[in-house]
Amino acid sequence: MTFPLRNDTFLRACLRQRTDYTPLWLMRQAGRYLPEYRATRARAGSFMGLATNPDFATEVTLQPLDRYALDAAILFSDILTVPDAMGLGLSFEAGEGPRFAHALRDEAAVAALQIPDMNKLRYVFDAVTSIRRALAGRVPLIGFSGSPWTLACYMVEGSGTDEYRHIKTMMYARPDLLHRVLDINAQAVATYLNAQIDAGAQAVMVFDSWGGVLAHDRFGPFSLDYTRRVVAALKREAEGRRVPCIVFTKGGGPWLEAIAGIGADVVGLDWTCSLADARRRTDDRVALQGNLDPAVLFSPPEAVAMQARAVLDDFGSAKRADGRLGGHVFNLGHGISQHTPPEHVQALVEAVHAHSRRSGA
């Protein structure tokens, strides 16, 4: 059973088609800043209890949409589901973040790595289907995955890191091993995203959260080339519509031209990069998503509204003198902080919709 999509503004902006206003959604919009999220999570018992149960995942995915006039939903899941399905033994220790029991630290572990059986990720695809049903056509649903490089960071480090010691040692000392990991990840991510599309995802996003830690001459061969392979292998149409693909490299501003050239419809930007500059550098060949500093949401509603308008004005009008259109999906430049007051998000959503309607998206 499919419902007609009642709000396709997000999909249209992704494809640089005319819209009446600038659509917005927020990375990590279903998250700890919402009291109702914390309540559901308490019932689920743990983060993975939440992420692996399609009913809970559906519930929290819809929570921000019930509060705010957001223009897209994003699957509630975790970027580490794929390495978990590869048998690396994911766990979340209290206050510690994710940890893998079997980090990839030697040649034998790398040689044994396989593309996971997608049946182990059935709970994700079931969640996608369940969320689509619950959305009933309100807004489109975005599926997502970590990028091959970002997944590899966690798989080799075994946990969060601020030094990337193990993976960078592998990259500089044994690039052949890392290329094998990335090759498997790229195939796994493409298969995973296509299964999300089959289950009902109407757009997909690749989070290259750690691409920005690479040296300028390593980002291409160790991150972007593998994201490009993922993008090339994606299904691009479902239910008679184009399925837009968004690629977001945190800290990827310096390499924007290259990122815009891998075939994605939309490039995500963090707040270090001006949207006006980004449009010039990409000549509107892609839509842009971003790029409010999430820390703006800590300040009072009037300041939030002012900064939101500044982001919209920085992008400017979608209409160009030459008749072509740019596309802008408003978002933060990073996930929303757990310390965000929920009423400030209300001010943001209202400001983006009102100001972009006024100035003409």
Next chain:
Amino acid sequence: MTFPLRNDTFLRACLRQRTDYTPLWLMRQAGRYLPEYRATRARAGSFMGLATNPDFATEVTLQPLDRYALDAAILFSDILTVPDAMGLGLSFEAGEGPRFAHALRDEAAVAALQIPDMNKLRYVFDAVTSIRRALAGRVPLIGFSGSPWTLACYMVEGSGTDEYRHIKTMMYARPDLLHRVLDINAQAVATYLNAQIDAGAQAVMVFDSWGGVLAHDRFGPFSLDYTRRVVAALKREAEGRRVPCIVFTKGGGPWLEAIAGIGADVVGLDWTCSLADARRRTDDRVALQGNLDPAVLFSPPEAVAMQARAVLDDFGSAKRADGRLGGHVFNLGHGISQHTPPEHVQALVEAVHAHSRRSGA
């Protein structure tokens, strides 16, 4: 008593003068990766015990020079000495990093902030004089300070952070308060660096370690403008020689042109930026310092040497077709990691000197 400087290669490269090879030093070269440093620190009892005692500070400053043919020494100290002297109550808790007892969180605290009495920082200037005596002209000594913005991050947050919640809230909600903090910091930093120059520092460096977390439209007004004021207020000659000034903004690659225009002789770069691109973007109006990924030093000596040569080749020859010179000071793009095997640093130093002599610095 002054000694003639026997190796001025570093100073010459900073000023884009001819050198026989590319000089190098390493950020945090006197640090935990060296067993002799750990031994001195154990004797000192604590990090601040080490930093506030001129004899210990002299001892650890010289340790890396006794091992490696480095071309500059850098004062062993901490970037938080200035806010400590302002009365914010610095302490280092085991495994926790620095913490201020009196973080600047409200209008009253900001109003009470004063430029510190430089006598409270006498131990730093004494260390500079003591190190100069101990160096006896081997290589030049670099003094340093945190940038006004970077100091403000610690002063407002009260400790390390990965979200910058308090300072960014102040920036967006009460920019007037933050501008007052930054104004005082700029005056304090300039006075502090000039006192280091009076005590014997032969070059100075401003570490804008957290400038890169700012949004593109905030970096100028909240970080760079205040660093510019510091640079403008510096003494630029001592002992009959120019005192070069280095400015390093971690993550500042996107704003390189602006950073190169504030009057510093040298701009430091992290590894996300190609030195060849940086030369083009700055048209060799400044010397460049950097930019090897410190994680390269985890890999075997041959890999270290190869990557070091790649950095040198990326910069290319200092000589330009038009007769002007570029200047390159080899360094890492960030402080050396405590996990670095000391013998890998040996391989780095040898590779930089040998390859740059061969290819012509």
